[in-house]
Amino acid sequence: MTAERVSTVAKPGRSPFTLWLRTHALQIGITIVAIGIWAIFAIGSPQTFFRGNIYQAFMSTTPFFGIMALWLTLVVITGEIDLSFPSIMTISMWVFATVMMATGNLAVALVLMLLMGLSAGMLNGIIITKVGVPSLVVTIGTSFFWRGMVKVLTGGTGTSLLPMRDTIFYELFVGRLFGFIPMQMVWMALFAILCWVLLNRHRLGAHIYLTGDNADSARLMGVDVDRTKIIVFGLAGFSAAFAGLVASLEVTYYWPTLGEGYLLNTLSSVFLGGTSVFGGTGTIYGTFVASFIIGAINAGIVAIGMSGFWTELIYGLIIVLSVVTQTIVGRRIK
């Protein structure tokens, strides 16, 4: 039985359809989980879940960490991790608030803020690739560093963003499209498309997957692994700055504590979405759906009449159950 099968004979039962099921198992799985959770909430509280308001609330708050989770997915697919993005959010937003107060020029403030995020991210990438320190360690360090710097610079005091209230920027980033859809949701959708295209239709994405899957081989075949990692860390820093701006504009205030509380939401969106912590596999679709699962649980729990104290317990349950199932299913279909 073994001798005959060594070379080119296909294993039985691999029709194109089952192949599609196998390669998309995780996306199908996360979709089923999302529908299941929605069904539970809808049955538990139809008056809430069959009206538009709750969805407007989801679309308003989920992008604060969802935008970050999309770009973080690219980092995790390269086999690395970034824990410093909440601190990059606040240092970049500090740059924005400071430049805005000093010059009154919002466009300049915006550009410098995004540059700050991009460079902080690339700095992570450079230390990881050129010095060779593991990303877990580097980004714990830079996380303390940037947050510490903000504390020193601000002394803990925030900045009001009220001058932005009547500008085009406010409408552009956190206004309401057609009076209903929060603009941050539009941005998250745009970033999702951009990330998907980069990952699946661009050379950078091909190199991201190869880097995470087999970095040695990728190097031998001419993929610039270091450059790929520096770029994805740079993009993660850039999107942290962007997400920080959106989150601050929504409340028209820059708090130096900005970003605290986003770390676990963001990471769990990536992992719940089926991206492997070992790198090489992961999808934007999975992360997108998973961020809304994470974003919906809090409101859903309260809506169906449970105490808000249950939220984290249920998060934990869903995340552990999902990743366990993913791993078991993943092993069986391989």
Next chain:
Amino acid sequence: MTEPTVRLVNISKSFGEVKSLENVNFEVYPGEVVGLLGDNGAGKSTLIKIITGYHQPDPGGEIYFHGKKVENLTVPKARALGVETVYQEKALADDQSVWRNIFMGREIANRLGFLDIKQMRAVTQRLMTEHMGFTSKAVNPDTPVRTMSGGERQGIAITRALYFEAELIILDEPTMALSLSETRKVLDFIANIPKAGKAGIFIDHNIFHVYPVVDRIVVLDRGRVAGEFRKADVSLEELIDRLYQVARTGRLEAARGGKA
């Protein structure tokens, strides 16, 4: 006389304190396969990684392709010059599809970097039916390579090297982890390299694999070229004796085989 496909002159390579190669001269001509033999740590891998542009030699060494000196060789540069390498089985990205592995590091893309997936799929499909012998419709260019057997995977690694019009094909222990019949196929493939007018370098621990398919044998020992023979001048038994001698003494008393 034809110029060698690749010629290394006075190549040394140190990693910190360790001298991995010392003043190595080495060349491969079109239409010949050179077997590179030597113990672990003899410098075989370092030597081929210099030819593939992965390592840069220490200052003073020179690399020529078809008689032209090449400075600052990198992997993409070497591939553009026609150097293709078949590494051991672990050289594939397991979770990626066949087409992503075939085009690894050399994706077909437009000027902005957007991939031409349609073309890469089509080429992969053709290679799979014409060269790799996949006939089943269930295995297609989108199949992840993890689901394939060792032989199928090595087929991908070899096809990957062949498709891109290689001038010099380097095989680094390509028969590792292969079954008997799969090994046979790989050896047949190597024996065919000279017929196509191309050059090959074949590295393997197993002298019984190397001897039948090569034209010339270069023995490395502790970073130096310990000896060089044309196959015509040495029988398999003699070769084995001499290799033992190299292993013991680091020297090869035999006549230095004539240069091609």
